[in-house]
Amino acid sequence: MATERSIRTNFAFYPPDGDGGAWHATLESLERALREAFPDPTIGHRRSGVHEMPVLDFEIELTPDVWLDGTAAITEPDHAYITLTDVTADEAGAFALWLRDSLAPAPNLVRFASSIAMANGEDNPSPLPAQGSREDISDLLRRHLDAFDY
Known part of the structure; x- marks a missing residue:
């Protein structure tokens, strides 16, 4: 029986290209949404030393005993991202x-990229499907990772 690889990498999620404010979100509204959706998240605010902007760091329990670490920056209308650190395609798929x-006001407003893709020269995020289950999205993210020689 073939064993599926559980590659861990960073995944980033973005609004559509050229429309950083498409999610109509703020760090405060993201914090509220995380607190409503996930039990007892750990959330902190800081100023990014890289981009010189406010960011929200979070740790959430995705499922029992499965924790995700992430960072988000939302500075309308120019720039927005949410990055998950050291996650599998399944974990990133559930968050995506x-x-x-739950957060994006329309289902066609999320794009994704991975550290593995970026390390291999791919710097254009791909659109997340507007429909599909967690399994469908996780499969897409796995295929995305499999497209790169790592």
């Missing part, structure tokens, strides 16, 4: 489904 269906 929540992001698409």
Whole structure:
């Protein structure tokens, strides 16, 4: 029986190209949404030393005993991203489904990229499907990772 690889990498999620404010979100509204959706998240605010902007750091329990670490910056209308650190495609897929269906005001407003893709020269985020289950999205993210020789 073939064993599926559980590659861990960073995944980033972005609004559509050229429309950084498409999610109509702020760090405060993202914090509220995380607190409503996930039990007892750990959330902190700081100023990014890289981009010189306010960011929100969070740790959420995705499922029992599965924790995700992330960072978000939302500075309308120019720049927005949410990055998950050291996650599998399945973990990123579950978060992406929540992001698409709970935070973004329309399902076609989320793009994604991975550290593995960026390290291999791919710097254009791909659109997240506007429909599909967590399994569908996780499969897409796995295929995305498999497209790169790592």
